[in-house]
Amino acid sequence: MLLFLSTYGDQIAAAFCPTNCKCDQQGTSSKMMTAADCTNANLTSYPILLNPRLKKLILSGNGLSSLKLDELSVYSDLEYLDLSNNKIFEIERGAFFRLQKLKVLRLNNNMITSLSIETFLGLTELRVLDLGQNSLTRLATSVFSDLPRLETLNLSSNLLNNIAPGALTNLRSLKQLHLADNQLTDLQNGEMIFRPIQSLKILNLQQNRLTSLDDDTFSMLGKLEILNLSSNLLDKIGDDTFMPLVNLKYLSLANNKLTRIPTMSFRQLTDLQTLDISSNFFVEIPTSAFEGLSSLKKLFINQCPELKSTSLNAFSGLFELETLFLSQNPKLSDLNPSSFEQSAVYAGSPINVKNNNENDDKFYEIVLLRETDQSSTASKMTNKENFKLKRLILSGNNLKFLPEKALPYEQLDELKIDGNPWLCDCKMKFLPGILKNIDQKDTANPDDENSPILCSSPEKLADKNLLQLNDQDFGYCKTDDDPYLAQIDWIFKMAALVSVLTLLTTLTCLTLRFKRRLCKFFCNKKYDAATSSASSSSISNSNDKLYYEKSSSISQSCRRNYYQAKQLKSPSSCTNGELFCFNGATAVMDHGVAAGATYYSTYNGYEYPTKRHCRGGDYRCMALAATDDVSQPTFAVATSDYYSGASCCTATAAATVYAPPNAEASSIRGRLSSASSLDRTSSFKIIQMHPIPITEV
Template sequence: MGGPRKAGPALNYDEPVSLRRMVLLYPEMRRKELTWIFLLLIGLSAACQHGCQCSNFVAVCRGASLRSMPILLDPRTTVLDLSDNRITRISGDELGLYPNLERLILRNNSLTHLREDVFAAATSLRVLDLSSNSLLSLPNSLFQKLRNLEELVIASNDVQLGSESFAGLSSLMRLSLADNRLSFLPPAVFRPLKSLKDLDVSANKLLDMPASLLTAVPGLTRLDLRRNLLSKLETGMFAAQKELKWLDLSENLVGDIEEGAFYGLEQLQTLNLTSNQLVRLPGNSWPLPHLRVLDISSNLFVSLETASFDSLPNLKYLNISSSRNLKSVQMAAFVSLASLEWLSLRSSALTRLHASSFTPHPPLVFFDLSNNQLKTLPIGMLPYEKIATQKLGDNPWTCDCAFRSLRLRPADSVVCLSPENLDGVALEDLGECVLFGGLLIPIVLTLAVLLLAVVVLLLACKRPATSKSRAFYNDASLINVLSHKEYTFDRSSTPYTQSEDSSDSAYESPTSVLVPRRPPPSAPPKMTSARMDGSLPAMIPSSHSNNYHDAYLIPTSQKKGKIDTTSLWQIFKLVPPPRHWSLVWSIRPGRNPLLEVRI
């Protein structure tokens, strides 16, 4: 029989108790026995380690300069925050002390490597944050046992991924790989993530995002691709993302959006394309019926063309600010934006807005045109009085009467640059505009006098001309004037006729025979001689007139085409319709030509 067992060193309860210290004090005891003793001591102690704050199974040890994981906490702890410490390693045994742990925050420590079995006992974990460490790789089976994990954050490391890096994470809903300098993603890396909803791969060096990668996660509702090196959005790139609602492509190098690039994004509500290299918009290539927020600020647009935002009926927020090359907005550029409420064109180079840029008018409540090169705004472009918030400052406004009549209500200070007498004057300090600088009454009187003079001149021109007056019309113009709707061509007589008492030939112009058809008279008309006193001329005998009731000889001049228009007007004024008439010229060598009017 051996002698009495040698007593071990007494345990000082005034000193911090750790499992490592107990192993050193009692090397002959098995680790399992020491663990139970340790747990018993924890139960008798305050159950919170120095540097931590504990309550309701939540232990916050943030910024406590810890170099290892605390092991003196309540074993029922569910939340453990170890961020902003100096921890270089964690072990499976240490995590096994907290079987109920659901949330573990190891952000901003000095971890460089994780053993593949480190999380084997932490099967209750739902949130794991490993961001801002120095991890270089992830073992293939690292997360194999974390079937309940819903959120994994590995941002701000230098991790390179393998095809099996996320094996076992069938319940994962949010994954952050931001700021890892990733330039390549294995084709099958996301295949185990059947429940993934939120994917963040921002701030990496990705040159493209193949559609095959995103096909493995069709349930995504949020995708963050900002601050990468994407230069093109290819056709069908997001075809599998039927449930995506939020997409951030800002701060890339995108200069080309292929037609159909947004095909499949029927549920998308927010799209961010700010700080890219877009020169033009895809126009009617926006198949985004539910889009509500669109940010395309800080791009290279020169002009917003017609229908630049077609097929966006539910868009409410549109940011085009800081487009340093944007100088003009074309007609109907914002057509079909029937729901637009917030619009910013701030800090661009705008010099002109088309009067029909907003047709029909959207229900704007916020409109920002500040810091541009605008001198005026088109009248009727928008219902300015209905826009609650207007920002128009830092523009070289010309505060003429047209501009002041818009009745703008800017929320910022609007200072006039011109006219010269208003340079530097705030718009709100200007009174009612005096049209034409006080010259309105003289101008109106001058216009009235001119109008009266025109009326008098017209009346004078319509007075009957004397027999010595020069005719105002030649034969062609007069014939056209006397043509009325009720007249039609009479083709009953031949174009050429011959007088019985002379060898003179006469041509009857078809354009002058615009008369209604009617049967010829039963007897020749009564013939008299012509009179020159301005009254109705007398009838004359003529072989040309046998098919007409009356014939009149109109006095003519030897000057070609000049006739007594007064007599001709009298004929058609006194003879009631329906008139049956024609004009016949008789060319007589050496004598005045004859103009015969047949009625």
């Protein structure tokens, strides 16, 4: 029996290839089955009658739900096992124990939620493990400790939010680690997590929820060559975050929340060849933004919605740059020519400027039309002989002008400039011929349909395809040496200057002519005061008020402000139906000039009433008393029994007053029983302040 099986076992096994499977045989004499492909074969259990010496088994796309112990142990020679796209949610401990020759294990797109420390027991020769698209939430300590030769580990598209510091223990041969599309929010223990995998060359952390990176996160990954941090929530990068990555060749920070280019973080990346910082929120590319990236060959700055301009020497130090992608930046309209000094690029073009000099014979003059359509800048640029660029993509920006002599366009194999608001004037006349020549050279994709290159201005060419225009369509445009247009410009400038001077002269004359009327409009302003206390020795009625009223008749010249101090009595103090009564005399304060008066019948040519207007003897006369404190004048009051006459009282010398009192007035003589009693006082204070009158315009 044993002799029969050994002789005819392979032929018998070949006859048991399951339905819907493809079983490959190697060799023509032995007819030995080495591979079985049962993809989408509607299997719900593992086939057990295949050749025991099978090397490759593919069971992808079936209805397998678990992997029990010894279900595949009969195929101990397996080197490749694909269990992807099933419904596996459970793997028993030791299920792979007898598959010690296995090198590739694919378990992606299943329903696995957890892994134990013995899940991969026995797989000491495994090189590739794919666990992507499962439902793993965390990686326990030492979960991969039985995989010392593992080189590639894919954990992408899981639900990982935590990686234990010892989870990657014993993966000393690991070269690639893929953690994309998980829920990692931080790598606070990055140094401990990555310590066991110091030979790692590729780390993919794309599409997680990382908001920040510590300076020591990658401190143990000195051999790393590719780092993908795109599609996270990073808003800043520490100055020393990438410092240990001295061998890094590729770095992607695309689609994050960065608002400034992390210049300091790049300075140690001297071997970096490709940098992608697309889809961030930079407003400008600052000076020396990429200093230190001396080996950089490709730079991607696409789809930055806020990017508007490039600064002086923005790309300095990029001597090896071959390709610069500056496409789909809707606000980018200002490419500063000086941005590309000391670099190998201009406007998306790779240019080698080693050994460059400032010789006019070897450089091209570049004129950039800026957003205003008026300003332009000339710059000496790149040596044509060092030009390396083959593909130049400037699509989808806000560029209006492409200088004819900026680049040796004839050396390009591909040029894309669609999606810009081009100004199709005479300076763009060279482009149709250039583009047609480039299209003829594109033999690799002869049937590719290019997007139309539409003119935005002038109005007569709006929405016209630039490639369909003739030379005469581009019309005439201004040149720097056009004497006729220069003369027209001079005339317009002089006319504008004369108009401005005429307008200023007219406004000055009108101001002087109507100065007095403007002043009078603001003349009548009132300042009120009231008693601060009332006692038996104070004024007769606490409701009496003192106010200062600016007199328009006195102040009509607006050169000085005159104020009349009047006593306003309360209704209870008035008689014969008078509601508000003024005393017979008024005191006049001269703004800015000391004035004195003995009688108040006339003052500076103006007549004032001196007769009493209220019956009774209260406050028949009131005048300014002399004082050294001009900000707090003193008011003197005397009584009189006269009901008529030119001089109801005699005023003391008037004080100089610069404004109505803005603090408590000194004192006002109270109600007196006789002319000789002048020692009773009562204090007043401001209770309402109106806007200060305008005195000069």
